Amino acid sequence: MSGLMIRNVSVHYGGIAAVQDVSLEVSPGERVCVIGANGAGKSSMLKAIAGLVPSSGTIEFSGNALNAIPSWTRVGQGLCLVPEGRGVFARLTVAENLQMGSYHRRAAASELDDVYDHFPRLFERRTQPAGTLSGGEQQMLAIGRALMAKPKLLMLDEPSMGLAPLMVEKIFAVIGDIAKSGVTLLLVEQNARLALGLCDRAYVMETGRVVLTDSAAHCLSNPLVRSAYLGD
Amino acid sequence: METFLQQLVNGLTLGSIYALVALGYTMVYGILELINFAHGEVVMVGALVALSVIGALSHLGLPGPVVLLLGLTVAAPVCMALGFVIERVAYRPLRRAPKLAPLITAIGLSISLQQIAALIWGRNYISFPAVLSIDSYNLGGVIITSLQLTIMGLAALIMAGLLMLVQKTSLGRAMRATAQNPAVAQLMGVNTDQIISFTFVIGSALAAVAGVMVAAYYSVGNYTMGFMLGLKAFTAAVLGGIGHLKGAMLGGLLLGVVEALAAGYMGDFTGGVFGSNYKDVFAFLVLIAVLVFHPNGLLGSRAREKV
Numbered sequence A: 001m002s003g004l005m006i007r008n009v010s011v012h013y014g015g016i017a018a019v020q021d022v023s024l025e026v027s028p029g030e031r032v033c034v035i036g037a038n039g040a041g042k043s044s045m046l047k048a049i050a051g052l053v054p055s056s057g058t059i060e061f062s063g064n065a066l067n068a069i070p071s072w073t074r075v076g077q078g079l080c081l082v083p084e085g086r087g088v089f090a091r092l093t094v095a096e097n098l099q100m101g102s103y104h105r106r107a108a109a110s111e112l113d114d115v116y117d118h119f120p121r122l123f124e125r126r127t128q129p130a131g132t133l134s135g136g137e138q139q140m141l142a143i144g145r146a147l148m149a150k151p152k153l154l155m156l157d158e159p160s161m162g163l164a165p166l167m168v169e170k171i172f173a174v175i176g177d178i179a180k181s182g183v184t185l186l187l188v189e190q191n192a193r194l195a196l197g198l199c200d201r202a203y204v205m206e207t208g209r210v211v212l213t214d215s216a217a218h219c220l221s222n223p224l225v226r227s228a229y230l231g232d
Numbered sequence B: 001m002e003t004f005l006q007q008l009v010n011g012l013t014l015g016s017i018y019a020l021v022a023l024g025y026t027m028v029y030g031i032l033e034l035i036n037f038a039h040g041e042v043v044m045v046g047a048l049v050a051l052s053v054i055g056a057l058s059h060l061g062l063p064g065p066v067v068l069l070l071g072l073t074v075a076a077p078v079c080m081a082l083g084f085v086i087e088r089v090a091y092r093p094l095r096r097a098p099k100l101a102p103l104i105t106a107i108g109l110s111i112s113l114q115q116i117a118a119l120i121w122g123r124n125y126i127s128f129p130a131v132l133s134i135d136s137y138n139l140g141g142v143i144i145t146s147l148q149l150t151i152m153g154l155a156a157l158i159m160a161g162l163l164m165l166v167q168k169t170s171l172g173r174a175m176r177a178t179a180q181n182p183a184v185a186q187l188m189g190v191n192t193d194q195i196i197s198f199t200f201v202i203g204s205a206l207a208a209v210a211g212v213m214v215a216a217y218y219s220v221g222n223y224t225m226g227f228m229l230g231l232k233a234f235t236a237a238v239l240g241g242i243g244h245l246k247g248a249m250l251g252g253l254l255l256g257v258v259e260a261l262a263a264g265y266m267g268d269f270t271g272g273v274f275g276s277n278y279k280d281v282f283a284f285l286v287l288i289a290v291l292v293f294h295p296n297g298l299l300g301s302r303a304r305e306k307v
Helices: A042-050 A071-077 A096-101 A109-118 A121-123 A136-148 A165-180 A192-198 A216-222 A223-229 B003-033 B039-060 B064-094 B100-120 B145-168 B170-180 B182-187 B190-218 B223-239 B245-269 B276-293
Strands: A004-013 A016-026 A032-036 A056-061 A079-084 A153-157 A186-188 A201-206 A211-214 B137-139 B142-145
Touching: A004 A042, A004 B003, A016 A032, A016 A042, A016 A186, A016 A211, A032 A042, A032 A192, A032 A223, A042 A079, A042 A186, A071 A079, A071 B182, A079 A136, A096 A109, A096 A136, A096 B170, A109 A121, A109 A136, A121 A136, A136 A165, A165 A186, A165 A192, A186 A192, A192 A216, A201 A216, A201 B003, A201 B182, A216 A223, A223 B064, A223 B182, B003 B142, B003 B145, B003 B190, B003 B223, B003 B245, B039 B064, B039 B100, B039 B190, B039 B223, B064 B100, B064 B190, B100 B223, B142 B145, B145 B170, B145 B190, B145 B245, B170 B182, B170 B190, B182 B190, B190 B223, B223 B245, B223 B276
Parallel strands: A032 A186, A032 A201, A079 A153, A153 A186
Antiparallel strands: A004 A016, A004 A056, A201 A211, B137 B142
């Protein structure tokens, strides 16, 4: 069984190329991050993997080609994306949002309790519309909802965006726990220090292309990465 | 007082029908932010199909309610198929087009359906065969018929069922999720195209029921009947807050009552200058008033979304 493999993937919006000829691999159980500035094409690449935007090139997961199958069947393959901006259903309750996570399969009632164990806050607010939650709580909900999908590969798009430092710490602790439980991780982050601290390996994207790939430890000591993304 | 109660009964009957049609508008709007202006024609097709079936069966000597039910049994699938085709042909190809484009196809489709219906059923009024023996009950001067009771009861049942479906089932959750954020719904494994088709089909089934009710209540139907009915049901949907299920129900009932009361009192209040034939004006006056003072409709309030 192999993990995620993408080869020469490009994404175009109208005439503009957001992702150009990107190749990337994530082995099962691995934690990989993609770092880069705003507009580097990181989100577009995740959307291409999830099938939300059309792309050229090859995307394979567990040996199955994903290009030809519609976006809504990809979660059934074990692929789950927590989108940028969290994408909670604002007028559905917290509990309904979580139930949507397991829409594609038959989930046991105990699985909902497992998520509530991870995030006691969500249990307290389970009957509230998700739109009434704070930004951090919405991020918890988005991650909890993804857990309900029982993914093999969890993709997170900017989970730290717009959150207070304390909340970011909490969220990343949970992401770390999820990875430890055996879920493969593909993390897109602007906060390079956080991402590199959590992951095994990193890709650096600039203007739609992968410009560097190395172990997280090497990236942390790479002078180019340090000056461009770590503020040194 | 008797006039008031009488018109209340009449208004609630009419309002039940408006509500069923309004639900079709509001469900589609909720999921696509699109006004399906061809929806009134689906009601018309439902009514005319049922009238044909009932006409064909009328001399077999079957009991009235059975004939009516058979009419509905044919009309409902026809309307559901029509709703499915309407979405596929007129709206799906324009999913990413500017909002004005599907509005124009909707109007075009509406005119086409009317003309096709005129070809099939002719341009004359088709009268409802006398298959129903309608009982009247006199409750302290207020007359209520078995047909009115059936219409109100059936409409209430269907509306309760729809609310259950949308609010309590996994399918309903998927419908609401698709309405709020189709891209994320897809990430959760929802086949959003299928959900959209389903929404049109359900709305069209309600339209079929409403069509049969109108045909039975007014005892006539013709190819233009969907226009005014559709317009009023749309008014009812906006009145209640478009995109809001309970709003459509409330708006429908309210509009029916306002119209019936206007019909009952118009002559008295204006000294006979305006008669009950001006009742339609009231429906639209109500719409204008709501749009001026409460643009989101009675129950419609946008939930603020945090980033």
